[in-house]
Every structure is written in structure tokens, then in C-alpha cells.
Amino acid sequence: MTRTLVLLAHPDLDTSRVNTALAAGIRDLPDVTVHDLYAAYPDLNIDVAREQRLLMEHDRVVLQFPFYWYSAPPLLKKWLDEVFEHGWAYGSKGKALHGKSLRIATTVGGGEALYRPGGLNRFPVTDLLRPFDATANLTGMDYEEPFIVHGASSFGDGELADHVRSYRELLLDRVLQPAA
Numbered sequence: 001m002t003r004t005l006v007l008l009a010h011p012d013l014d015t016s017r018v019n020t021a022l023a024a025g026i027r028d029l030p031d032v033t034v035h036d037l038y039a040a041y042p043d044l045n046i047d048v049a050r051e052q053r054l055l056m057e058h059d060r061v062v063l064q065f066p067f068y069w070y071s072a073p074p075l076l077k078k079w080l081d082e083v084f085e086h087g088w089a090y091g092s093k094g095k096a097l098h099g100k101s102l103r104i105a106t107t108v109g110g111g112e113a114l115y116r117p118g119g120l121n122r123f124p125v126t127d128l129l130r131p132f133d134a135t136a137n138l139t140g141m142d143y144e145e146p147f148i149v150h151g152a153s154s155f156g157d158g159e160l161a162d163h164v165r166s167y168r169e170l171l172l173d174r175v176l177q178p179a180a
């Protein structure tokens with residue numbers, strides 16, 4: 001049994017369309033825990049021991065967030081700063097996360113064409129996510145291919161439903177066949 005911890009970091013879920021739908025689409029999956037960080041810590045004071053315990057109880061970690069200023073919202077950065085402690089997550093005695101996997105699931109306002117050399121945002125999102133790749137490497141985690149939802153500020157309900165389905169299938173470890 002593979003247990004998956006989805007750390008959802010959206011500062012304003014009440015106004016979120018896409019992350020709300022993605023989270024709703026996976027919440028009922030067996031062996032998936034959706035942990036809403038902003039709901040758990042409205043005062044931004046993270047319970048580090050609780051977070052480390054949660055991590056130990058799962059094999060796969062998914063960081064789900066809206067892409068803000070080419071990065072993650074601030075509570076997720078604070079979570080990493082505080083939870084991935086020296087001597088626990090890294091350093092000669094820090095092996096708690098070894099062998100687990102880390103995947104980014106992010107919703108990006110801009111379309112894919114804007115995220116390429118010569119485009120408005122210059123770099124592919126996979127490049128902008130490199131700090132997470134390096135974090136996985138330092139902590140002995142396997143960095144899985146990011147799940148990137150482009151055009152999240154503008155696509156319609158049909159496309160949103162497709163993304164929700166893909167996300168669900170990904171967490172179920174199923175490869176989706178394109179519709180005929």
C-alpha cells in the first residue's frame with residue numbers, strides 16, 4: 001500500500017476555482033491524505049512535529065499550489081524552511097525522507113506558450129521549479145515529473161474537468177489514454 005500526502009497550499013481557497021476542483025477530485029481516494037496548510041495554520045505557526053509525523057506516515061508527497069510569482073505561496077516556503085530540519089531531512093544524520101517521492105502539482109495562470117525562451121515568461125515552468133528538484137535531491141527523495149496545469153486563469157469547465165480527471169488518475173498510478 002502506497003500512502004500519499006497532498007500538501008495543499010492556497011492562501012485563499014474560497015476564491016480558488018482550479019485548486020479547489022483538483023483537491024475535491026482526489027479527496028476520496030484510498031490512501032490519499034489532503035492536508036490544507038492554510039486551514040491548519042491560519043496564524044502561520046506551523047506545528048513542526050505534527051508535520052514530520054505526517055510525512056513519516058506517507059510514502060509519496062505531493063505539493064499542490066497555485067503558481068505565484070514563479071514560485072509557491074509563502075506558507076509552503078515556511079513549511080519547507082521549518083519542517084525539513086537539519087539532522088532530520090538532510091545532513092549526515094538526516095535521513096527521514098530517504099526513499100519517499102516528491103511531486104509538484106501546480107496551477108499556472110499563463111498558457112504554456114508564454115513559458116518558453118522568447119516568450120513573456122522566458123522559462124518553462126519545469127525550469128522554474130528546479131529548487132524543488134534540488135530539495136528532493138538533498139533530502140534523498142525521488143523527484144517525480146511535475147503535474148502542471150497551464151492556462152488556469154482562463155480555461156473553461158470542460159478543460160478543468162479533464163485536468164481533475166488526469167490528476168486523479170495520476171494519484172491512482174494510472175496512465176490516461178487520450179480520448180478517441
Ligand SMILES: Cc1cc2nc3c(=O)[nH]c(=O)nc-3n(C[C@H](O)[C@H](O)[C@H](O)COP(=O)(O)O)c2cc1C
Nearest residue numbers: 016017018019066067068069070107108109110152
Ligand atoms: C499573487 C499572485 C501571483 C501570481 N503569479 C503568477 C505567475 O507568476 N505566473 C502565472 O502564470 N500566474 C500567476 N498567477 C495566477 C495564478 O497562478 C492562477 O490564478 C491560479 O493558478 C489559479 O488557481 P486557483 O483557481 O486555484 O486560484 C498569480 C496569481 C496571484 C494571485
